[in-house]
Amino acid sequence: xxxxxxxxxxxxxxxxxxxxxxxxxxxxxxxxxxxxxxxxxxxxxxxxxxxxxxxxxxxxxxxxxxxxxxxxxxxxxxxxxxxxxxxxxxxxxxxxxxxxxxxxxxxxxxxxxxxxxxxxxxxxxxxxxxxxxxxxxxxxxxxxxxxxxxxxxxxxxxxxxxxxxxxxxxxxxxxxxxxxxxxxxxxxxxxxxxxxxxxxxxxxxxxxxxxxxxxxxxxxxxxxxxxxxxxxxxxxxxxxxxx
Amino acid sequence: xxxxxxxxxxxxxxxxxxxxxxxxxxxxxxxxxxxxxxxxxxxxxxxxxxxxxxxxxxxxxxxxxxxxxxxxxxxxxxxxxxxxxxxxxxxxxxxxxxxxxxxxxxxxxxxxxxxxxxxxxxxxxxxxxxxxxxxxxxxxxxxxxxxxxxxxxxxxxxxxxxxxxxxxxxxxxxxxxxxxxxxxxxxxxxxxxxxxxxxxxxxxxxxxxxxxxxxxxxxxxxxxxxxxxxxxxxxxxxxxxxxxxxxxxxxxxxxxxxxxxxxxxxxxxxxxxxxxxxxxxxxxxxxxxxxxxxxxxxxxxxxxx
Numbered sequence: 001x002x003x004x005x006x007x008x009x010x011x012x013x014x015x016x017x018x019x020x021x022x023x024x025x026x027x028x029x030x031x032x033x034x035x036x037x038x039x040x041x042x043x044x045x046x047x048x049x050x051x052x053x054x055x056x057x058x059x060x061x062x063x064x065x066x067x068x069x070x071x072x073x074x075x076x077x078x079x080x081x082x083x084x085x086x087x088x089x090x091x092x093x094x095x096x097x098x099x100x101x102x103x104x105x106x107x108x109x110x111x112x113x114x115x116x117x118x119x120x121x122x123x124x125x126x127x128x129x130x131x132x133x134x135x136x137x138x139x140x141x142x143x144x145x146x147x148x149x150x151x152x153x154x155x156x157x158x159x160x161x162x163x164x165x166x167x168x169x170x171x172x173x174x175x176x177x178x179x180x181x182x183x184x185x186x187x188x189x190x191x192x193x194x195x196x197x198x199x200x201x202x203x204x205x206x207x208x209x210x211x212x213x214x215x216x217x218x219x220x221x222x223x224x225x226x227x228x229x230x231x232x233x234x235x236x237x238x239x240x241x242x243x
Numbered sequence: 244x245x246x247x248x249x250x251x252x253x254x255x256x257x258x259x260x261x262x263x264x265x266x267x268x269x270x271x272x273x274x275x276x277x278x279x280x281x282x283x284x285x286x287x288x289x290x291x292x293x294x295x296x297x298x299x300x301x302x303x304x305x306x307x308x309x310x311x312x313x314x315x316x317x318x319x320x321x322x323x324x325x326x327x328x329x330x331x332x333x334x335x336x337x338x339x340x341x342x343x344x345x346x347x348x349x350x351x352x353x354x355x356x357x358x359x360x361x362x363x364x365x366x367x368x369x370x371x372x373x374x375x376x377x378x379x380x381x382x383x384x385x386x387x388x389x390x391x392x393x394x395x396x397x398x399x400x401x402x403x404x405x406x407x408x409x410x411x412x413x414x415x416x417x418x419x420x421x422x423x424x425x426x427x428x429x430x431x432x433x434x435x436x437x438x439x440x441x442x443x444x445x446x447x448x449x450x451x452x453x454x455x456x457x458x459x460x461x462x463x464x465x466x467x468x469x470x471x472x473x474x475x476x477x478x479x480x481x482x483x484x485x486x487x488x489x490x491x492x493x494x495x496x497x498x499x500x501x502x503x504x505x506x507x508x509x510x511x512x513x514x515x516x517x518x519x520x521x522x523x524x525x526x527x528x529x530x531x532x533x534x535x536x537x538x539x540x541x542x543x544x545x546x547x548x
Contacts, residue, residue: 054526074529083530090527093487094459094545103541104531150531 002028002051002159002190007060009046020046022213024060028159033181033191035204037228042211044194045087048163051192052084053077064159081158085165087194089147091135097146098130104150118149121183123176140168148180159190166197174199201225244275251312251341254373258308266308267294269322271315283307283334293323293355296336300329300361307336311352314343316380319351330361330393339371342382342407349381349409357389360396360423368400374407381409388415392423394449399426404439405547406432412440419480421449429458430547433466433494442471447480447509456484461543462494470498476509486515489546 009021021043028034036044049055050062053074062070069077078084092100101118102110116126122145132138134146144167151160166177178199185191193200201207207224209217217227244252248270252258261268261276265283268276272292279285282302286295296307309324326336340352360366374382390398396419404411417425425445433439445454454474462468474482486498500513520542528538 052530054530074526075532075534078530078532086523086527090521090523092524092542092545094548095541096545099541099545103528103533106532154531156532 001030001063001065002026002192003061003063004047004050005061005063007047007050007057007062009043009050009055009057020213021050021057024210024213024215026208026215028190028192030158030190031185031188033185033193033203033205034208035193035195035201035206036208036210037194037196037201037224038210038216043213044210045163047210048084048161048192048194051159051161052082054084079156081156083151083154083157083160085147085151085160085162087163087167089143091138091143093133093135095134096130097132097134100134100146100150101153104153105155115153118153119146121152121180122146122149124149144168148177152180152184157184157189159192160184162191162193162195164194164196166195166200178203198225244270247314247343248312251314251343251373251375252310254375255312255339255341255371256308256310256337258310262306262308264306264308265296269309269311271313272318272320280305285309288323288325291323292321293325296324296326298326298328298332298334300331300364302329302332302334305334307334309336309338311338311340311354312343313341313350313352314345314376316344316346316348316350316378319353321353322355324354324356326356326358326360326366328358328360328364328366328396331363332361333365335367335369337369339369339373340384340386341372342374342376342384344374344376344378344380344382346378347380348378349383351381351383351385353385353387355387355389358391358398360390360392360398362393363395364393365396366398368398370400370402372402372404372408372411374409376407382407383410384408385412387413390415390417390425392417392419392425392452394420395422396420397424397426399428401428403430404432405430408437408439409435410438412442414442414444416444417454418446419449419452419454421478422451423449424452425454427454427456427458429456429460431458431460431468432463432543432547433460433468434463435466436464437466439467440469440471442473443484444473445475445482447474447476447482448478450479452478453481454483458484458486459488459546460486460496461489461491461547462496463491465493467494468496470496470515471501472499472513473501473503474511474513475503475505476511477505479506479508480510482509482511484513486517487546488517489543490517490519 004026101115119126472484498515502511
């Protein structure tokens, strides 16, 4: 179980300080599948990074399976079973797709066939990719699928966090992407996805709406979707201009 | 050969013993083994220290190994090796130098390798430099490579210096005739207080000639590296040089690329980038359960692979 208790996060720069998340309380039961959605700039990605330990909260507490992990570093959280798929996957010169999958799997002797299995799951023809470097020669969409494959390869995952997994994979049928999440769900893993995609919202147990750094609402798809349109559709500036 | 020598040989040439085909093994300034083959003849120079390697025209799929190993304190040597590669040949040449320094007196190997690659011949040249031993004497290597490529000739040079050389100044010079190609992949890692200087000078004289010089390096601790690449386009040609370096700790790296076009249709590009390991690369590997140190090792090893 993942619990966020009164989590606050902000940044400070020369222009002053800005609050990004305000008193966020969120509980995820084991094997739950939730999607976090909401307008851009609302704090969704920050929330995902706080769970992985990439950012640390200014105040509040994060608990994972009853343990306070607020001060744990990324490595310790990963070893405890939290996985994280980047919104913008990282490129590496010289590290091959197989190297990355092998590191993710934790199996030093991972065979090419083993790596291929994970790549096939994200719709990549493995033979074309295993020996390629995870560098600028890969397109954004290819990189995104490889990123998702690294999460599938992590057999120790208890909680998987995906930050906008659908971005940049237009050519990959959504059917396959949603199938990946459903399969992970069937395998009894807890899933948290940041997404704007209706098809992903449709397969979640629950949807959490975040806007202006706060959880605005949590509930089923039918309860949240109308509210989402209301939040994202309000542009006072444009309306005033029209008047 | 004793165990130290065997180990050096394995590090620089992946050899577990005497290689097949033509070879010359030089140990502490003396040839301790030599063989010529039907197509490749190795003979000692008479006017200076070194060997001539004659590869007959149209020799295919053969390799020559000429490793140098040193483990005796105080040796300083200057060696001239000339490679005469006949027209249409296609060969692999494996050179390299391993130094084991177990005392306070240093060891130094300076070598000048000159390649005469005839029309249409192809050469893959692999050179690895390695130093070890717990003596405080300096391990110094200064390799010079001079390459003359005739019409349509192709040479690919893979040079690696990953460990243990305290000071190196490597010079590579090449001149290319029509449609000749020269490709270089250089990998260097320095640590401690090591110094490495590497300079390339390529003259693209022939129409349709091309070169691609790629250097990847990692400088750690208080080491210094200097990368110089000069490419001159004297005809219709393509030239590209790339220096990609990771800087760590208190190291210093300079990259000075220079391209000169002396012809309207010379097409020349240089790229140079120096930077520390990207934070998001470390973060990604840490999200897979690696510690920061393990992530750093993976990134550096991949970069220099």
